[in-house]
Amino acid sequence: GQNIDQPTEMTATEGAIVQINCTYQTSGFNGLFWYQQHAGEAPTFLSYNVLDGLEEKGRFSSFLSRSKGYSYLLLKELQMKDSASYLCASMDSNYQLIWGAGTKLIIKP
Amino acid sequence: DVKVTQSSRYLVKRTGEKVFLECVQDMDHENMFWYRQDPGLGLRLIYFSYDVKMKEKGDIPEGYSVSREKKERFSLILESASTNQTSMYLCASSRAEGHQETQYFGPGTRLLVL
Numbered sequence: 611g612q613n614i615d616q617p618t619e620m621t622a623t624e625g626a627i628v629q630i631n632c633t634y635q636t637s638g639f640n641g642l643f644w645y646q647q648h649a650g651e652a653p654t655f656l657s658y659n660v661l662d663g664l665e666e667k668g669r670f671s672s673f674l675s676r677s678k679g680y681s682y683l684l685l686k687e688l689q690m691k692d693s694a695s696y697l698c699a700s701m702d703s704n705y706q707l708i709w710g711a712g713t714k715l716i717i718k719p
Numbered sequence: 720d721v722k723v724t725q726s727s728r729y730l731v732k733r734t735g736e737k738v739f740l741e742c743v744q745d746m747d748h749e750n751m752f753w754y755r756q757d758p759g760l761g762l763r764l765i766y767f768s769y770d771v772k773m774k775e776k777g778d779i780p781e782g783y784s785v786s787r788e789k790k791e792r793f794s795l796i797l798e799s800a801s802t803n804q805t806s807m808y809l810c811a812s813s814r815a816e817g818h819q820e821t822q823y824f825g826p827g828t829r830l831l832v833l
Contacts, residue, residue, distance in 0.1 A: 614761060618759075643821075650827075651826060651827075652723070652809065652824035652825055652826045652827060653762075653809070653824045654824070655821045655822075655823070658821065697761070697762070699761075699762075706764065706777075707762075707764075707822070708761070709761030709762040709763075710761050711759055711760055711761045712761070
C-alpha cells in the first residue's frame with residue numbers, strides 16, 4: 611500500500627535548527643513535496659525534490675534519497691512564525707499526491 | 720498573485736441537508752482538486768478535474784459529487800450530509816503543463832454536520 615510517515619509533533623527553540631523527517635512508500639515516484647500550514651490556514655508550497663540531494667532555499671532546505679524512500683525538511687535560524695504544521699507529500703505514478711498527516715512544529719522562545 | 724477562494728470559511732448543516740462548497744481560482748489553471756483534512760490523517764483526495772466538464776474520482780468519493788461547468792470554478796456537493804462528513808474541506812488548483820506542478824490551496828471550509 612501507499613504510506614507516508616512523519617512525526618506527529620516536534621518542539622524546537624527560537625534561533626535553533628530543526629530537521630523534520632519523512633519516509634514514503636508509493637506506487638511509483640514523481641517527486642516529493644513539502645508544504646507549510648499555519649493553524650486555520652491553507653497549506654502553502656515550500657519545496658519540491660525529484661532528484662537525490664539537497665535543495666536550499668533561504669532558511670529552508672529539503673533533502674531527498676530515492677533509494678531510501680526518505681526526505682527531510684531542514685529549518686535554520688528558527689523564528690516564532692515558523693510554528694506551523696509541515697506536510698510531506700509524495701507524487702505517485704498517476705501523478706496523484708499521497709499526503710502524510712503532518713508534523714506540528716512548536717517553537718519556544 | 721495566485722488566488723484560490725472558497726465560498727465559506729465555516730458552515731453548520733444538519734444531517735440530510737444538501738451542501739454546496741464552491742471553489743474559484745483566478746490563475747487559469749486546468750487542474751482542480753477537492754480534499755478533506757481530518758486530525759491525524761493526511762489530506763485525502765475526494766475528486767479532481769483536469770478540464771471543464773471533466774471529473775475523476777479520488778480516494779474517497781463516496782457521498783460526494785462535483786461539478787465543473789467553468790474552468791475557474793469547481794464545486795463539491797454533499798447530496799445528503801452525514802455527521803461523518805464533518806471535516807475541513809480544501810480546494811486546490813494547478814497548471815497542466817507538467818504533471819509535477821505545484822498545487823495552490825484555498826483557505827478551507829470547516830464543515831460541521833449536526
